[in-house]
Amino acid sequence: MDIAGVLVMARPEQIGDVERGLSAVAGVEVHAGDGQGQLVVTVEAGNEEMMNTMTKIHDVPGVLAANLVYQHTNIEDEERA
Numbered sequence: 811m812d813i814a815g816v817l818v819m820a821r822p823e824q825i826g827d828v829e830r831g832l833s834a835v836a837g838v839e840v841h842a843g844d845g846q847g848q849l850v851v852t853v854e855a856g857n858e859e860m861m862n863t864m865t866k867i868h869d870v871p872g873v874l875a876a877n878l879v880y881q882h883t884n885i886e887d888e889e890r891a
Contacts, residue, residue, distance in 0.1 A: 812881055813854050814853040815850070815851075815878075815879045816879060817849070817876070818848070818867065819848060820849060825843065825845070829843070831872070832870055838867065839852050839853075851876075
């Protein structure tokens with residue numbers, strides 16, 4: 811299982827819709843926002859699912875950019891699979 815920290819930039823006038831859209835994506839959790847369009851998000855997904863989840867984040871209407879800030883892979887989980 812991978813855990814990633816993502817900084818999402820969204821249109822400020824659409825921030826509520828963006829937060830709801832992000833929360834609807836499996837494994838995505840919105841933790842904080844600055845009220846000006848920046849959101850701190852975490853993603854929990856399998857190694858192969860991470861890129862698909864990042865694409866889904868980009869596809870949420872109102873999202874301008876999503877930047878991977880941090881990613882951790884639990885190697886023990888990967889070895890057990």
